Amino acid sequence: MSDTPTPEWIAVDWGTTHLRAFAMRDATVLARSVSQDGMGRLDRTGFEPALMALVGPWLSAGPVPVIACGMVGSRQGWVEAPYREVPCVPLDPTLTPAPVTGDLAVHVLGGLSQRRPADVMRGEETQIAGFLALNPGWDGVLCLPGTHTKWVHLSAGEVVSFQTFMTGEIFALLSGHSVLRHSLTTDGFDAEAFDTAVSDAMGHPERFAAKLFSLRAGHLLHGTQDAAIRGALSGVLIGAELAAARHYWLGQNIAILGMGDQAQAYQRALRPQGIEAMLVDTERATLAGLTAAYRTQKERA
């Protein structure tokens, strides 16, 4: 790390479970570093040391601007960066400074809120801003899979509305902590079981709690394989979500933020509905959003 040139600025993606820092020259990544010092394990005095532990080696003399997004700006975070209410542009025009004693000048981006139905996001707004920076003029619907998957309607550079689904968190709780964990002891993902479950759940989403137990019973009675159960569990939850999010994706131009298993599962589930969604690299979008915020901040200074 001693070879890293002093960065012009530092981009920070600071979520509940992870802290990711990037030494930047304008939009170019010079170095990157990650730790598990997420917002969830820090009290207010812990943020500055956690950040310094990562970026200290990049600093030589004088303050370096830091632009951070994510849960770091929540009420339990380093400093509360207020929500802005949609419809609005995704990028926070007034960054919130964090209380720093040392050599950093940290600014935190605020999230978005929606009055009815009540909804919030933190971090995703920066990914959305980055996606728009990379795809100027794009109109359509973004799907951001995650612990709390978000569907976001974009038009004319603004977030018009959005809706969050707890699908990812429910999947993690059921596969790791429910009676189904006994039927998920080996790896694997059966795509055919996924497809069938998506289709069944889109037709009868109300049956999810029965279908879930039926997977366990199928394991006990018919020896259903773990991979089929994992595929079906994912399919039941994503299928029910698609049934509820129909007004978001039906007849729309769709992009999915993510390239991993979860993003591919959404892409696969949408295909029988005649939708070929584009997959977008999340880190690239996050950095593009933070870069846009940094440039705005720099122009203003």
Place this chain on the structure above:
Amino acid sequence: MSDTPTPEWIAVDWGTTHLRAFAMRDATVLARSVSQDGMGRLDRTGFEPALMALVGPWLSAGPVPVIACGMVGSRQGWVEAPYREVPCVPLDPTLTPAPVTGDLAVHVLGGLSQRRPADVMRGEETQIAGFLALNPGWDGVLCLPGTHTKWVHLSAGEVVSFQTFMTGEIFALLSGHSVLRHSLTTDGFDAEAFDTAVSDAMGHPERFAAKLFSLRAGHLLHGTQDAAIRGALSGVLIGAELAAARHYWLGQNIAILGMGDQAQAYQRALRPQGIEAMLVDTERATLAGLTAAYRTQKERA
């Protein structure tokens, strides 16, 4: 306990988390005892000592018959008591003896299975048998709320079909381990929020994962009270279950096994559908089922 007369037999309700033993004279309870030695924390050699710890003080000389139901008869239990496939009578006609070295003669009741949709029960079949013993000739649908709620169609003394919903387990995971736990730090249950959520979920069950996150956002944005969130969480899950279990309860004679909060929530949710379900004491039903099994066993001996 030294005053307890030697029982004629011992009734045992042995689930995943608890072991409950009853010193019996025919259908009369002489004494009761409970421990946390559920099936979930015992290996095969642990069952006999766990039982003796509870019932030892009741024994004087000679073997006493023990009739046990529940997860004690599962593959991971003391001895595997096979499932019988519905349609069939709820009471196992061929009890499975457990391997005992000491002074007890332990017999375990088997559960019920259903081929399609795949489903199983263990313990509930004894409650159902007891309910039928207490209400001879009853036809209709039993709802057995629990970690895994069961809907059971009874006709002419037989279990015709049944369906299990993971509703109780999902409620426990979401309220104790998801992001919603931060909005459920105080007690209370808002019945009006429950009613609204049941009605919404019956109309749009597919929205559950969005509705759940909306509860969290409502807490952050509008300060929704914990009691309203708990009521709505319960209502979302029970409402979706009722939407899926419609073919069980619609136009049927319904009894709910249970008298506690969860049973009352199901009773309340069914009321706007024009159904006044009877609540039945679970322990009374369990003991009536075990007593029926004991009498059959005794006649045969």
